[in-house]
Amino acid sequence: MNLFEYQGKDLYKKYSINTPKSIYINSMSDLTENHDLNFPLVVKAQVQVGGRGKAGGIKLAKNKQELEEHINSILGMDIKGHKVQSLLIEEASEILSEYYISFTLDRSEKKYLMMLSSKGGMDIEEVAENSPEDLIKIHISPSLGLDSNMINQAIKDAKLNLDYIDELHEIIYKLYTLFTEGDCDLVEVNPLAITKQGVTALDSKVSLDMNAIYRHEEFIKYEEEIPIPESEKFAKSKGLNFIKLDGSVGIIGNGAGLVMSTLDVVAEHGGKAANFCDIGGGAKAETVTAALEVLESEKEVTSVLINIFGGITRCDLVAEGIVEATNGKELKWPLVVRLDGTNSKEGLEILSKNLNEKIIISESMDDAAKAAVKGSK
Amino acid sequence: MAVFIDEHTKVVVQGLTGREGKFHALRNRDYGTKVVAGTRPGKGGEEVEGIPIFNTVIDAVKETGANTAMTFVPPAFAMEAVLEAGEAGCDLIVCITEGIPAKDEARMYDLLKRNTTVKLLGPNCPGLISPGKSNVGIMPHEITKEGNVGVVSRSGTLTYQAVHELTRLQIGQSTCIGIGGDPVPGMSFIDVLEAFEKDEQTQAIVMIGEIGGSAEEEAAQYISKFVSKPVVSYIAGVTAPPGKKMGHAGAIVSGNMGTASAKIEALTNAGVNVVNNPTKIGQAIKELI
Numbered sequence: 270m271n272l273f274e275y276q277g278k279d280l281y282k283k284y285s286i287n288t289p290k291s292i293y294i295n296s297m298s299d300l301t302e303n304h305d306l307n308f309p310l311v312v313k314a315q316v317q318v319g320g321r322g323k324a325g326g327i328k329l330a331k332n333k334q335e336l337e338e339h340i341n342s343i344l345g346m347d348i349k350g351h352k353v354q355s356l357l358i359e360e361a362s363e364i365l366s367e368y369y370i371s372f373t374l375d376r377s378e379k380k381y382l383m384m385l386s387s388k389g390g391m392d393i394e395e396v397a398e399n400s401p402e403d404l405i406k407i408h409i410s411p412s413l414g415l416d417s418n419m420i421n422q423a424i425k426d427a428k429l430n431l432d433y434i435d436e437l438h439e440i441i442y443k444l445y446t447l448f449t450e451g452d453c454d455l456v457e458v459n460p461l462a463i464t465k466q467g468v469t470a471l472d473s474k475v476s477l478d479m480n481a482i483y484r485h486e487e488f489i490k491y492e493e494e495i496p497i498p499e500s501e502k503f504a505k506s507k508g509l510n511f512i513k514l515d516g517s518v519g520i521i522g523n524g525a526g527l528v529m530s531t532l533d534v535v536a537e538h539g540g541k542a543a544n545f546c547d548i549g550g551g552a553k554a555e556t557v558t559a560a561l562e563v564l565e566s567e568k569e570v571t572s573v574l575i576n577i578f579g580g581i582t583r584c585d586l587v588a589e590g591i592v593e594a595t596n597g598k599e600l601k602w603p604l605v606v607r608l609d610g611t612n613s614k615e616g617l618e619i620l621s622k623n624l625n626e627k628i629i630i631s632e633s634m635d636d637a638a639k640a641a642v643k644g645s646k
Numbered sequence: 647m648a649v650f651i652d653e654h655t656k657v658v659v660q661g662l663t664g665r666e667g668k669f670h671a672l673r674n675r676d677y678g679t680k681v682v683a684g685t686r687p688g689k690g691g692e693e694v695e696g697i698p699i700f701n702t703v704i705d706a707v708k709e710t711g712a713n714t715a716m717t718f719v720p721p722a723f724a725m726e727a728v729l730e731a732g733e734a735g736c737d738l739i740v741c742i743t744e745g746i747p748a749k750d751e752a753r754m755y756d757l758l759k760r761n762t763t764v765k766l767l768g769p770n771c772p773g774l775i776s777p778g779k780s781n782v783g784i785m786p787h788e789i790t791k792e793g794n795v796g797v798v799s800r801s802g803t804l805t806y807q808a809v810h811e812l813t814r815l816q817i818g819q820s821t822c823i824g825i826g827g828d829p830v831p832g833m834s835f836i837d838v839l840e841a842f843e844k845d846e847q848t849q850a851i852v853m854i855g856e857i858g859g860s861a862e863e864e865a866a867q868y869i870s871k872f873v874s875k876p877v878v879s880y881i882a883g884v885t886a887p888p889g890k891k892m893g894h895a896g897a898i899v900s901g902n903m904g905t906a907s908a909k910i911e912a913l914t915n916a917g918v919n920v921v922n923n924p925t926k927i928g929q930a931i932k933e934l935i
Contacts, residue, residue, distance in 0.1 A: 374748060376859045379755050379830050411752035412760065452747055454829075481747035483722060514887065525827060526801020526856055530882040530924050537923060542885070550744075550784075550802070551666075578806045580772065580786045610806055611786050634807065635925040 270477045273315045275357045276491050277456075277473030283487075284447045286440060287469045291359040297340055300358075308332055309361040312339040316351040324348045329361060354496070362469060366430055367460035369393050369404075370441065371474075372448035381409040383445070385427040389460035403427075415445045436468040444470075452481035500544075500563050507559035509546055516541025517645045519564040519573035519602075521557070523548050523582045531576045534634060540642030543570045550581040557590025565601065572644035574637055575606045577616075584608040584616030592623045600627035603644035607637035648776035648821045649796065649841040649848070650738055650765070651714065655780045658683040658703055658712035658736070660719050660727045662694050667718035670742075670784050671697070674716075677781045682710040703734035716773065716782050717741040724769065725750040732762040740782050741768035741832070751830035758832075766832025772802040772824035785809075785822060793818015795931055796842035798835060799854035800827045800861070804882060804924060808852055811928035817935075820848040827856065835865035843873050850876045850935050852927055853918070857883030858904045866912035876934040877918045880927055881906045 272280070278288045292304055293315075314326030321327060326348050330336035336358070346353045367390035375382040385405045388396045397404050405427040409415050420441050424434055440461070448456045457474040464471075482488045497505075504511030510525070514532075518540045522528035525547050532542040544567070548556050557575075564570050577587050591606060604627055608616045620630060629644070631637035657674070661667035662684025672695060675681040683698055683706035690701035700706040703715060715731035717724060717739060724743040731739045739758075746754075746769050758764055767774060773783010778792035789806060791813045799805040805824050812819060823838050825831050835853060842848045851873070855862040862881065869877055884906040910920050921930050 374752060374829055376829055377861070377864060379752065381752065410756055411749070412756040449749060452749055454748065478748045480721065480745045481749070484747075522803075524801060524803030526799070526804035526854070526882050527807060529801075529856060529886055530804055530807070530880075532886065533882060533884045534923055534925075536885040545886075578803045578810070580803060580806055581784055609810060610789065633925060635923065 270479050270492060270495070271317050272473075272475045272477065272491055273317060273355075273495070274313065274473050275315055275355070276494065277475035278357075278470070280447060280451060280475060280487070281470055281473060284443050284451070286443045286447070287467055288473075289359040289362055289469060289471065291357055293355065293357055294340070295355045296344065297337070300340065306358065306360050310336055311359045311361050312336065312343055313357045313359065314343050314346065314348060314353040315355040315357055316348050316353055318349045318351050321348050326353065362462060362464040362466065362471060364460075365463045365465070367462050368427070368429055369396070369459045370444060370461050371455065371457035371459075372445055372453070373455045375408065378408055381411055381448070383407040383409060383415070383423065385423050385429075387428050389462070393459060414449070415442070430463060433463055433468055440468050440470070452478045452485060454478050500567060504546065504559070504563045508556055509548060509560055509563065511563060512545040514542050514544050515569075516543045517569055517571045518641050519543045519546075519567065519570040520576070521546045521548060521560045521564070521573065522576040523550065523552060523578065527576065527578055531574065531634070531638065534638040535574065535642060538639050538642045540638070540645055543567060548582070552582050552587070554586045554590035554593060557587050558594040561591070561594040570602060571646075572602045572641050573604045574641035575604065576634055576637055577608050577610070579608070579610030579612060581611075583611050584613040585619060588616035588619035591628075592619060595625040595628065596623055598625070600625060603627050603629055603641075605629045605631055605637050605641040605644065607631045607634055647845050647847045648779055649838070649845050650767075650774060650821065650823070651776050651780045651782050653678070653779045655714050655782065656680045656682045656710065656712045657714045657716055657782055658685060658706040658710070658731075659697075660685050660703065660715055660717045660731065662686065662697060662699065662718075663689060664718055668694055670718070671716070674781045674783070677787050679780045679782060682712050703731045703736070707734045707736065712736070714738045714740065714782060717743055719743055721745040721747070725754045728754050728766065729757060732758045732764045736764055739764055739766045739832070740771070740773045741766065742771065742773060742783060743768070744770045746770070746828070748829045751828060755830050755832060765837070767823070768826045768828075768832060770828040771826030771831070772805060774821060774823040776821045777819050783824070785824070789813055790822060791816075791818040794820055794847060794849040794935070795852060796820045796838075796845065796848040796850070797822040797852045797854075798838040798842070799824050800856050801854060801882060804854055807924050808854055808880070808927045811925055812852070812931060815928040815932055817928060817931055820845060829859075835861050836868045839865060839868055839873055843875060848875065850878070850931055852931060853877055853879045854924070855879065855881045855909055857881070857886055857906050857909070860904060862909040863912045866909075866916040866918065869913075869918060870916035878927055878930045878934065879913050879918045879920045880924050881909045881913075881920065882924075884922070
């Protein structure tokens, strides 16, 4: 789960990582008269999309009047389809140098990867492409960890200012600790700056590993603060993995791979999926009923495809869920059902006894996708 | 021959006393798998439907000669369980558990690699089946048929779909393996491809990938150098929008990395027949063998 900048910085503070003094606001009224920030201030749009600076989402305010102007202009602004709903207001830093640092998992090496560069404050992908020698990559054994010598060597190799080596060493180690103990998928600081106030994280890009939510109470708070579409929220409460997309064919399936593949096959036959919905392994009848309820509330949906290959999931339970959601109801759209695998015979029998006239049974995934696309038009 | 498991495989189930563990272990045993032991700390001496329970995997291995561990332990305790099975001297660990934090997976893999020679399949995988010989995991054996095609996949249900397409055309399988969709899987495509290439029973290979990571691209390089047997592949997620996590932790596209088209191109260049629809896998294999 990707965090907003202000949430990432909140985590930084927990790990004593220096960040500029700031306040976080949702509206002009959150800005109290006696905030103790010193001008000049930077007003930063809180959106999860790159390039907000160029889009006018970051502005410098030298005085109260400018601050209010910027707050008014940036709040509510649309940045690449993301509406700005909150702002981070920070004391501006006097920057001496800008660096880049990140920690992530290198999947092909199966090790942690630290990347460090003296070329901070710009698009790091461009640095990697145009001057790869300026981007230092250090692989870290997940069981042995990052030691002091590795950090010092990396600072030297990246040609950072050695006058600040102790401070840099300290902040790098703290960021690494946040990455590992904090169960982050990504910790990126760009720029990590040497300022008159010391070495400071001026920006934050943090992504959390939600599998570790059971050992981090704060993950729950961050999750609640991130806005998601209502349909996704409802689906989540029912144990569904639901992602809204922009087509018209509603998709329900079991297993991420099969559902992704169903999206593809629908596209191959000229349709476009309205969503991704995985009922998971071993789903009960209620889960299937809930999935259909979610789609009923989606205006864009004009046909629905249920594609199940039972393993742990039992097709008879899926069929019961479909019957529960459709029996005696006037369905808004054709519902194509394909059941295969564990207890599919029993499942098909349950459906045929309670057949809603809008239900179409398909024998194969391909035929099912074709029928759903046809039904959506 | 088949790969990794056969009729001689002896399985110890970690978490046999739990609901899922018991259900699948007994199903595996009914299929003919030698399920010789279960473990549960504090429950040593008890039994589940005639399968003896031990406190530790070390005890289970000593008493029963188990050489393969199947893990159904909840995420918070899975890392310890897998490391224990590694220390006990198992040859293969099949970790079914879903939802293990990535840091635990990375540490677990690193420690096993440093201290043991054990092979790890998973986590978050459906396990593997050598039809007619042994089933270790949660795959529905009804759809399999003994034969000569090796199947390897990152996705569970999509594996079933592929196996189903093969069996429907009367094409049997040597071993079907789900390596799991998590960020740090134990065995990779390459480990499995290497085993299929060496295996006499396997004559052709089906490899099912999905968006995210670079495992398919690495497999493509390996295939072009070391695999002489025909390979058919399918990649899921061609139409997935970038930046969205599609269920599997692994299935996320960032930038141009890990896109379906990059994977398809790499595999095609390696001489692999890439089909654009999972229902075409059976027919494609039929034409090759």
